[in-house]
Amino acid sequence: MTAVIEARNLTKHYGTTLALDRATFTIPAGRIVGLLGPNGAGKTTTLQAILGLTAVAGEVRVLGRDPFEDRQALMEEVCFIADVAILPRWLRVADAVAFVEGVHPRFKRATCEAFLARTQISLSAQVKQLSKGMIVQLHLALILAIDAKILVLDEPTLGLDVLYRKAFYRSLLEDYYDGQRTIVISTHQIKEVEAILTDVIMLRHGQVVLDSAMEDLPGRFAQLQVSTPAAREAARALAPLDERQAFGQSFFIYGGADPAALAPLGTVTPAALSDVFVALMGQGERA
Amino acid sequence: MKTWYWLIRRELWEHHGSLVRAPLIAALVCLVLNGMGLLLGEVNLGGHLIHVASMSHLASISADQVGQGLDVLLASVVLLIGLLMGFTVFFYALGALYDDRRDHSVLFWKSLPISNTQTVLSKVLVALVVAPAITLGVGLVAGLTLLAMASLVMVYHGLPLEWWFAAHPLRVIGTLLSLWPIYVLSALPTVGWLLLCSAWARGKPFLWAVVLPVGAAMMLTWLQWMGLPNLHAWAGLGQLLLGTFPMATSGLTLHHWGHSDGWTGLVGNVWSAAMSAPALWIGALLGVVLVAGAIAGRRRCVGA
Numbered sequence A: 001m002t003a004v005i006e007a008r009n010l011t012k013h014y015g016t017t018l019a020l021d022r023a024t025f026t027i028p029a030g031r032i033v034g035l036l037g038p039n040g041a042g043k044t045t046t047l048q049a050i051l052g053l054t055a056v057a058g059e060v061r062v063l064g065r066d067p068f069e070d071r072q073a074l075m076e077e078v079c080f081i082a083d084v085a086i087l088p089r090w091l092r093v094a095d096a097v098a099f100v101e102g103v104h105p106r107f108k109r110a111t112c113e114a115f116l117a118r119t120q121i122s123l124s125a126q127v128k129q130l131s132k133g134m135i136v137q138l139h140l141a142l143i144l145a146i147d148a149k150i151l152v153l154d155e156p157t158l159g160l161d162v163l164y165r166k167a168f169y170r171s172l173l174e175d176y177y178d179g180q181r182t183i184v185i186s187t188h189q190i191k192e193v194e195a196i197l198t199d200v201i202m203l204r205h206g207q208v209v210l211d212s213a214m215e216d217l218p219g220r221f222a223q224l225q226v227s228t229p230a231a232r233e234a235a236r237a238l239a240p241l242d243e244r245q246a247f248g249q250s251f252f253i254y255g256g257a258d259p260a261a262l263a264p265l266g267t268v269t270p271a272a273l274s275d276v277f278v279a280l281m282g283q284g285e286r287a
Numbered sequence B: 001m002k003t004w005y006w007l008i009r010r011e012l013w014e015h016h017g018s019l020v021r022a023p024l025i026a027a028l029v030c031l032v033l034n035g036m037g038l039l040l041g042e043v044n045l046g047g048h049l050i051h052v053a054s055m056s057h058l059a060s061i062s063a064d065q066v067g068q069g070l071d072v073l074l075a076s077v078v079l080l081i082g083l084l085m086g087f088t089v090f091f092y093a094l095g096a097l098y099d100d101r102r103d104h105s106v107l108f109w110k111s112l113p114i115s116n117t118q119t120v121l122s123k124v125l126v127a128l129v130v131a132p133a134i135t136l137g138v139g140l141v142a143g144l145t146l147l148a149m150a151s152l153v154m155v156y157h158g159l160p161l162e163w164w165f166a167a168h169p170l171r172v173i174g175t176l177l178s179l180w181p182i183y184v185l186s187a188l189p190t191v192g193w194l195l196l197c198s199a200w201a202r203g204k205p206f207l208w209a210v211v212l213p214v215g216a217a218m219m220l221t222w223l224q225w226m227g228l229p230n231l232h233a234w235a236g237l238g239q240l241l242l243g244t245f246p247m248a249t250s251g252l253t254l255h256h257w258g259h260s261d262g263w264t265g266l267v268g269n270v271w272s273a274a275m276s277a278p279a280l281w282i283g284a285l286l287g288v289v290l291v292a293g294a295i296a297g298r299r300r301c302v303g304a
Helices: A043-050 A093-103 A109-117 A132-144 A162-176 A190-194 A214-220 A229-236 A259-265 A273-282 B002-014 B016-045 B048-057 B063-096 B116-156 B161-166 B169-200 B205-225 B233-241 B254-258 B262-275 B278-300
Strands: A003-014 A017-028 A032-036 A057-062 A078-081 A150-154 A182-187 A199-204 A207-213 A221-226 A242-246 A249-255 A267-270
Touching: A003 A043, A003 A182, A017 A043, A017 A057, A017 A182, A017 A199, A032 A043, A032 A190, A043 A057, A043 A150, A043 A182, A078 A132, A093 A109, A093 A132, A093 B002, A109 A132, A132 A162, A162 A190, A182 A190, A190 A273, A199 A214, A199 A273, A207 A214, A207 A273, A214 A221, A214 A273, A221 A229, A221 A259, A221 A273, A229 A249, A229 A259, A242 A273, A249 A273, A259 A267, B002 B016, B002 B116, B016 B063, B016 B116, B063 B116, B063 B161, B063 B169, B063 B205, B116 B161, B116 B169, B116 B278, B169 B205, B169 B233, B169 B262, B169 B278, B205 B233, B233 B278
Parallel strands: A017 A207, A032 A182, A032 A199, A078 A150, A150 A182
Antiparallel strands: A003 A017, A003 A057, A199 A207, A221 A249, A221 A267, A242 A249
């Protein structure tokens, strides 16, 4: 499968802060990749490097191009929603549609209008008259009408209520994703995207700490549930990534542990993505 | 070509109030005030003022003088709205590359296949071509309306109609059009400087744009007092900050306007005087460099 995004040793300093620290990853075509990490982990900087919005050290290639030098050409094939509610407040809905149609060779007005017709958005409204949820719907309508190869979403549903969030991801899957296009989603609302991702990349302090296909995760990370103090001690000895207590039980997360060694101690299940996330993000913090 | 069209449309959507509505309102206010003045004269003085003036000076006033008066009336309406444009274009350029960074909508604009160069140049085009075109259009319509109002009063009071034909509206329009290139060259350094500040400033672009050069000019003046050569710092400061006001920094004085022989003489005089000033060309060249700097800033800065 061909790689559409290749990043090698991405490094970026903001003053003395290291936002990206030799981040390296490859994203093949047709995947839905979650870029996960806590605030300040370098998610936005990574996306900005991919989109040519910021110059970084290291090498990044998107569809074979250098994004920073070749942003204009790249944006014909790459779309992004950088954040919620960033459409200019003074823009009219009809003007927004006309503008994107005017400057984007791959924009299909009919698709955009069909999507808008399913919403409460009036074509004569200004962005400032729309709710946050409607602004995201408008942005989505503009983006989904573009026949692009890569769609990049940076915290696309931040601040939206659960109905809009669900509708957003449903539109994404039903109206946009066709198995050819690549979608990169950065978020820290893991539960929300868990079900739609094919791949996950986790960042911590600007470094890639996990880069895996979703189907490989159960084989790599296991959760062990134990109830006796003796089993708890034995479990701790097996170098868990994380441990938490709930309802008198102890839950351990293991990476790359032998299931046969864990099974005698308690119940072994595949670790949930959010548990893997918490375990990996905590690594080194407690040490 | 299509992209340029939409980039200009975009600017007019965002700045409709300052670029279109403001000159229209100014023109309307100008017409209403003048109309009120004329009516006041008719009602209160029964047109007495005009009668007195016309009767006592009828012999001494030539058609040429009346014509010149009407020409000045027409040109002054345009220049009045041009003064307003000086302010609107100044603040337009200062916010052009800053406002969308502050509200983050720059990320939307940058998600479209438009180069930074196109974006910045579309804003230069609005400042140097679109805004003056609107000013000229609105100003001329208002000026010609005022001319019609004045001549109506003249005819009503029995003044000779041929005086009206002594006016030269086409010549005035031609003169104003001929000043356009001078405006473009003298506005370039100011527009370039403001766009540069607009593109790079992390906050308060107005302070950067004004305080920095004023401080520099004060420093240079102090150095001059200390014995260094005169670098004409204040003239340079004017070119950097006041270039959007038509003819304010072109180096032209009334002297250049007075000594002219007919229209071609006037335009010839003004053109040769303005275009032969090295400061104009140095400023324009600096303006081009500053615009390039603004493009570089647009490439790098997405936040404010």
